[in-house]
Amino acid sequence: MECCPELESIADFYDAAECERIYSRLLNEQNWPDNRYVVSGRQFILPRLQTWHADPGIRYSYKNNLLETRAWTPLLSDIRAKVESFLNYSFNSVLVNLYRNGADYVGWHADNERELGEKPFIASLTFGAERQFEFRHKKSSASGRISLQSGTLLIMQPNFQHHWLHSVPLDTGVTEGRINLTFRKVVPVDSVFSESF
Numbered sequence: 001m002e003c004c005p006e007l008e009s010i011a012d013f014y015d016a017a018e019c020e021r022i023y024s025r026l027l028n029e030q031n032w033p034d035n036r037y038v039v040s041g042r043q044f045i046l047p048r049l050q051t052w053h054a055d056p057g058i059r060y061s062y063k064n065n066l067l068e069t070r071a072w073t074p075l076l077s078d079i080r081a082k083v084e085s086f087l088n089y090s091f092n093s094v095l096v097n098l099y100r101n102g103a104d105y106v107g108w109h110a111d112n113e114r115e116l117g118e119k120p121f122i123a124s125l126t127f128g129a130e131r132q133f134e135f136r137h138k139k140s141s142a143s144g145r146i147s148l149q150s151g152t153l154l155i156m157q158p159n160f161q162h163h164w165l166h167s168v169p170l171d172t173g174v175t176e177g178r179i180n181l182t183f184r185k186v187v188p189v190d191s192v193f194s195e196s197f
């Protein structure tokens with residue numbers, strides 16, 4: 001399988017020592033919420049833990065308002081600054097995912113919530129255990145996979161969400177945790193909603 005042109009992965013964006021320090025701080029300082037959510041009166045269990053952080057005034061429904069919006073921590077701010085300076089792009093939010101081991105996963109989806117605008121540019125950083133990132137084209141049979149190692153920055157170009165689905169599948173051989181930060185730019189909700197209704 002080969003990479004698609006709308007993805008770019010940059011290894012060693014953080015070196016091994018930095019990755020270890022960042023992973024352990026995130027693991028211990030994120031105050032991870034419970035992963036059991038109630039939607040329309042029914043409970044479901046998310047197969048990973050998540051937190052959501054955004055600039056003041058940024059709201060994001062993220063599939064039925066599952067997540068409270070938190071402020072940026074000093075560590076997340078530092079990481080954002082490094083990513084922004086490298087990409088020469090500004091993000092106003094980050095979704096933090098903890099895959100506690102290979103039993104945690106995310107199924108096929110695109111990061112295409114309305115609040116992200118038509119063609120979202122997303123930067124994704126991996127710390128901790130190596131996991132597979134799989135993608136498959138929405139219309140053709142094309143598919144592929146990238147192995148994401150600790151310290152890798154994965155850039156999803158704006159068209160990626162439009163053309164492809166992605167997932168991080170179960171991987172029962174993985175016993176360690178992986179923390180993934182996906183930086184996003186959320187369009188203010190009011191302007192989005194006034195467009196669509």
Ligand SMILES: [Mn+2]
Pocket residue numbers: 109110111166
């Ligand atoms: Mn995603």
